[in-house]
Amino acid sequence: MTEEQFFDRLGKQYAQNLPFVAYRKPGENSGTAFLQKSAEIFYSEELTEKGFVFAPFDDKEQKFLIPEKGSEKIIFETSGLTSGEENPSVDAPSEADNPAKEEHVSLVKSALEKLKSGELEKVVLSRKEEINIPGVDPVELFRRLLKTYPAAFVYLWYHPATKVWLAATPETLLKVEGNRFKTMALAGTQKYQGTTEVEWRDKEKQEQLFVTDSILKNLEKAGVSTEEIQRSEVYTTKAGNLLHLRTDITGQIPSTKFQIPNSEKAGVNALVAALHPTPAVCGLPKKKAKEFILSEEGYDREFYTGFLGELNLQKNIQRSRTRRNVENLAYRAVKQETALYVNLRCMKIEDDTVSIFVGGGITKDSDPVAEWEETVNKSQTMKKVLFK
Known part of the structure; x- marks a missing residue:
């Protein structure tokens, strides 16, 4: 096509008010779309379904699903779209004098009281900025995102019940292939200025350590043996015009805890329950941080900092073409794969209103004004395509 x-x-599909999702995985030259054939609402209960899942920040809320069955699947080439400059120079409106600054600074100060008293170790606070753009075209914005952010997971989601969502997110929540899984700890932010060889403050290093340790502890509590987990060294990674600290974590799903006989699907729900919401989008301790967010942020995050992605889809694995395998026609295996991403650097479109969601991790060493400036930097990810 x-x-x-x-x-x-x-x-x-959009003009007919029919649900669909289109997406491209990081670094790939082709993308996928599921075009649902009806406007029916489907939910994922235990993450055992096949299709594309779209889940909110609050894990008590329903997870939407575009099922593989009942949808038309199309593949498209994006190689011609990803040759553009990753950080184009555009004149996006500045937020330097935004009246929301005082409100966000006040929220951070309130969190610092909890942090310094020891009630919280970390909390991730966010805000929503609404922009009126008459006649905004989600499909054109998706095209721009694909070109602008080739290293991110880029998607366009539409359902009449949720409205339009788009993102170019840098963070993987979970990948599962067979009995192996991958996740990452991503924290700390600074603006990219031409090099990844940068110095990090103790605040960002501590924040990243919090995230990594929490993920490892949650996986262990969920039944994953520490002997089955491998972690990389902390390194700096680039996402659009921002830099982050990242640790890669891989491991094996223990069959006794996560799987049922002859099935690879049961592990996904258990792993997601252990990981979501991560300390990178919620905080520590998770329960108290989430309570603070829900009571103090002053708005509904909806699907921002939730998760989304492919769920239990079949993938052909090419094995080595040895003579024995070829003779047995066994050089190609079929496995189920799940690839879920954290919904960051995202926006929602409803009528002529575009909502941009941005946030940052707060620790006891945070500076309220600096935290505000971090959200301004992060908002540029979406504004680069809105005002291009």
């Missing part, structure tokens, strides 16, 4: 045919199909 050509590029123009693909975007035309998305436009027609």
Whole structure:
């Protein structure tokens, strides 16, 4: 399918008010779309379904699903779209004098009281900025995101019940292939200025350590043996115009805790329950941080800092073409794969209103004004495509 045919199909699906999702995984030259054939609402209960899941920050709320069965699946090439400059120079409106600054600084100060008293170790606070853009075209914005952020997970989601969501997110929540899983600890932020060889403050290093340790502890509590977990060294990674600290974590799913006989699907729900919401989008201790967020942020995050992605889809694995395998026609295996991402650097479109969601991790060493400035920097990810 050509590029123009693909975007035309998305436009027609949207005009008919039918659910769909289109996405491209980080670094890949092709993308996928599921076009649901009806407007029916489907939910994922135990993450055992096949399709694309879209889940909110609050894990007590329903997780939406576009099922593989009942949807048309199309593949599109994005190689011609990802050759653009990753950080284009655009004139996006500045938030330097935004009246929301005082409100966010006050929220951070309130959190610092809890942090310094020892009630919290870390809390992630966010805000929503609403911009009126008459006639905004989600499909065109998706095209711009694909070109602007080739290293991110880029998606366009639409359902009449949720409205339009788009993002270019740098963070993987969970990948499962067979009995192996991958996740990451991502924390700390500074603006990219031409190099990844940068110095990090103790605040960001401590924040990243909090996230990594928490993920490891939660996986252990969920039944994953520490002997089955491998972690990388902390390194600096680039996401759009920002830098973060990252640790990669891999491991094996123990069959006794996570799987049922002859099934690879039961492990996903258990792992997600252990990971979501991560300390990178919620805080520590998780329960108290979440309570603070829900009571003090002053708005509904909805799907911001939730998770989304492919759920239990079949993937062909190419094995080595040895003579024995070829003779037995066994050089190709089929496995189920799940690839879920944290919904960061995202926006929601409803009518002519575009909502941009941004936030940052707060520790006892945080500076309220610096935290505000961090959210301004993060908002540029979406503004680069809105005002291009």
